[in-house]
Amino acid sequence: MNNRQGKPYAGTRLAKYLGKRILELRPKKTQIAIASEAGFVNPNMLAMIKAGTSKLPLDRVSTLAKALDCDPVMLFQLAVEQLGGDTTDLAVRQIFGTLVTENEVAWLEEIRRASDHINPSVTSKARSAIRGIFGK
Amino acid sequence: MSSGEEPSTEGWRRIADLRDREITTNERFWLDVIRLASRDSDPAPTLEKVQKLRMIFHARP
Numbered sequence A: 001m002n003n004r005q006g007k008p009y010a011g012t013r014l015a016k017y018l019g020k021r022i023l024e025l026r027p028k029k030t031q032i033a034i035a036s037e038a039g040f041v042n043p044n045m046l047a048m049i050k051a052g053t054s055k056l057p058l059d060r061v062s063t064l065a066k067a068l069d070c071d072p073v074m075l076f077q078l079a080v081e082q083l084g085g086d087t088t089d090l091a092v093r094q095i096f097g098t099l100v101t102e103n104e105v106a107w108l109e110e111i112r113r114a115s116d117h118i119n120p121s122v123t124s125k126a127r128s129a130i131r132g133i134f135g136k
Numbered sequence B: 001m002s003s004g005e006e007p008s009t010e011g012w013r014r015i016a017d018l019r020d021r022e023i024t025t026n027e028r029f030w031l032d033v034i035r036l037a038s039r040d041s042d043p044a045p046t047l048e049k050v051q052k053l054r055m056i057f058h059a060r061p
Helices: A013-025 A031-038 A043-049 A057-068 A074-080 A086-096 A101-116 A123-135 B007-021 B025-037 B047-058
Strands: none
Touching: A013 A031, A013 A043, A013 A074, A031 A043, A031 A057, A043 B007, A057 A074, A057 B047, A074 A086, A101 B047, A123 B025, A123 B047
16 A cells, blocks of 8 residues: 555555556547546546545446446445445445446356356366456 | 446346345355456456356366
């Protein structure tokens, strides 16, 4: 964490994802355009979230997900992580269950179908196969 | 989802169905492995990737 530099959220997955996604979208739209689409009154707010100075408020998750063209469930998960501590994460999971994105729903359905609904465990062989499928 | 729009009615139904049905510990583990391997990029299933996934199970004895 970069707490001492005033960037308490710099190491979070959300800050990292935001930086990566803004870069990916650069040919299509600017960071200021994304901030505006997400409804940030002050466009600097997005820069601050990206830098890890501020955290993403939960009430901006939905609009920012649309602006970033990403799954709102995934962004919500990352925003919850920024709230700090396993207890918040645990509370969300206890109430809502494991949060899954639409793509993850599709992957789980594929796994169920491909495994003939035997609820397979992840073997080390499967793990390395998954790395091969998604790894770059 | 990559369109930036709300999921379709069918999409919401599938998500709701999945949440109504408890995800097993094994399935949560599968998701963790996928998230780690894809570096949290939330990849959509493509034909090529799905075919590779099926190979994992077809290769099992």
